[in-house]
Each structure stands twice: as structure tokens, then as C-alpha cells.
Amino acid sequence: MTPVGRPPQSDPLGRTMAITTFAPLGQWLGTTPLSHAARGALRATSWLAPLDETLHILALTTLFVSAALLHLRLLGVVGKDRPVGPLARRLLPLTWSALVVLLLTGGLLVLNRPGRYFRSDMFVIKMGLVILAVAWTLVLQFGFSRDTGYWEQTTGRRVLAKSGAAVALVLWAGAVVCGRWIAYA
Amino acid sequence: MTLPPTLTDWASAVSQSDWAQTIAGSWMFPLLETVHVFSLVAVLGTIALVDWRLLGFASRDYPVTTLSRQALPWTWGGFVLAVASGALMTAGQAGEYITNPAFQLKLLLLLLAGLNMAAFHLIPWKTVGAWDTRVGPPVAARVAGALSLALWIGVIAAGRWIAFTHGA
Numbered sequence: 001m002t003p004v005g006r007p008p009q010s011d012p013l014g015r016t017m018a019i020t021t022f023a024p025l026g027q028w029l030g031t032t033p034l035s036h037a038a039r040g041a042l043r044a045t046s047w048l049a050p051l052d053e054t055l056h057i058l059a060l061t062t063l064f065v066s067a068a069l070l071h072l073r074l075l076g077v078v079g080k081d082r083p084v085g086p087l088a089r090r091l092l093p094l095t096w097s098a099l100v101v102l103l104l105t106g107g108l109l110v111l112n113r114p115g116r117y118f119r120s121d122m123f124v125i126k127m128g129l130v131i132l133a134v135a136w137t138l139v140l141q142f143g144f145s146r147d148t149g150y151w152e153q154t155t156g157r158r159v160l161a162k163s164g165a166a167v168a169l170v171l172w173a174g175a176v177v178c179g180r181w182i183a184y185a
Numbered sequence: 186m187t188l189p190p191t192l193t194d195w196a197s198a199v200s201q202s203d204w205a206q207t208i209a210g211s212w213m214f215p216l217l218e219t220v221h222v223f224s225l226v227a228v229l230g231t232i233a234l235v236d237w238r239l240l241g242f243a244s245r246d247y248p249v250t251t252l253s254r255q256a257l258p259w260t261w262g263g264f265v266l267a268v269a270s271g272a273l274m275t276a277g278q279a280g281e282y283i284t285n286p287a288f289q290l291k292l293l294l295l296l297l298a299g300l301n302m303a304a305f306h307l308i309p310w311k312t313v314g315a316w317d318t319r320v321g322p323p324v325a326a327r328v329a330g331a332l333s334l335a336l337w338i339g340v341i342a343a344g345r346w347i348a349f350t351h352g353a
Binding site: 176 | 212215222223225226229230233243255338341345346348349
């Protein structure tokens, strides 16, 4: 008989993408000294988990707002009266610093229960979206580092910058959504 | 903090209502959490932009009035969504939430952030024409900016602590 209410949270036969592909990685990670250290620290210090989550949210806000401001400028939605180069030089370092804090604070939570995270499709999708968004940000950074006007110099670059900006905004937003649903799927 | 019985009775009545239980036990709950995250990013992000400008840390080449005019619709839009999603999320366990010290602290910090904003508009904002483009606004404006940042970071932290704190 099929139970009513919410559907089962995971397939016990292990047919989800994450279980078949990444679960062994999570199991191995759980045996590493780093994972033991993370579990020990979180168990010994009751305020570490909420502090870690608070820093994760503050960094998430910094990354999302700095990326959104730059990408909306690239799309021509905001601040068209100012050049994009100087704006990028201010915002990209914020995006990168926030990313480091996100990886460290998120890493602590993953190391605490790696088996659980690497069995979650939502987590695996989230990491995929983050990797793509970071790759795009590297491309963007590469151009701006060569020349502050790099992305405005040819039609091809302008088109690439605009399409990349639109896609990257969706990727970051998708990562936030998946992050929130890890606990439920 | 000891609460009047009428308030705790009302909270448990809310949490036992059908709609509150429906939200708490369905896909609506993570959806509301997602809305809450995006709206808090909009609120905190735009407030921090203006606060940093008031402190003279960033956006120094933007007039304060230009920055706040562009930021405010996002701040208020985000705030309305954050309050609505937050209220619907807490409804299912309203009784637990209102007796939770971290939740009470969060509400207090929100109130203080509101008072700080009111004071900012009543005092330094009156003369904004004189310091709109200045890198270092008057002391009163800088104090309001620093307090605002501290209070909103406190709101985030208190919100995160709710799940790790037990009520009376």
C-alpha cells in the first residue's frame, strides 16, 4: 500500500544520480582526519554551527549582491551612465572573497556529515551550478584583468558578456535554491 | 521573557489552525524558506550598500541620495516579502517561536533597526543636501550607518540561532 502525504525522501535502492555517482566520495571523505576534526569541533562547541551558518548567509549576501550589481550593469539594466571597468575592479574582489568564506563555512558543514551531502541530488546539483558560475566569473575576471574595457571592445565580447551575465545570474540563484532544498530532497 | 497568556494562547491557536499545519507539512515550507533567503539578501544587501557609503567605505563617487533612491525599492520590497514569508514559516510552531529567546531577540533587533532608521531620517537626513556628495557624512549619519550594519547582522545571527535555542 502506498502511504499518503509527502513522497519518500530518497530512493532506498540507490538509483538517484548522487547516490550512484558521488556517495562513495562522501563515504571516503567521512573517514578523513579533516572530517573527524569538523565533527569534533561542532560537537565540542555548541555555538560553532549557528556562527558558521550566520557567516555563510552574510557571505552569500555579499557574493549575490556583488555579482548581481556587476551582471546587471553588464546587461545594461543599471548604472549605464558609468563605465563597467572600474565597477568590476571594485566588485570582483568582493565576489571572490565572499566565495572563499562560503566554501570554508559550507565546507565545515559538509565535512561534518559528508555521507549525507554527497547522497543528496540537490547538493550535487548545487555544486555543479557553483562550478559553472565560478568558471564564468574566472572568464570575466580574465578579461577585466587584461584590460578594463575588454568586454566592451568588440561586438562579440559584448554579446558574450551579456549572455554570460544572464546565465550566471540564473546559476547563482539556482545554487541558492538548491542549497535551501538540500534538507528536503 | 514572560509573555501574557493571551499572547501565548493566540500563538498556539494559530499553530493549531489547518492552514498553518498545511504549510508546515508540505513543499510550501521549503519554498517559503527560499523566498526568505532571497528577500533577506535584498534587504541586507541594499542596506549594507547605503551603510558603507554613509561610513565612507565604498561607493564614494555616488551621491548618498542617488544610492538610497536606487536601493530603497529593493529594501522595502525585500522587507515585505521577508516579513510575509517569515510569518507564514513561523505560524506552524508559533507557540514555540514566541517563547524562543533567539526569536525574541531577533524581533527586538528589528525594532531597534527601525528606530535607528527613523532617527536617521529625523536628524542627519534633514541636511543631506549639504553632504550628499561628501565622502565623510556628518557624525550622526555615520553612527546611524554603523548601528544599522550591526543591528541587521544581529538580526541575521539571531535568526540563525533560533534553531539552536530552546524556549522556556
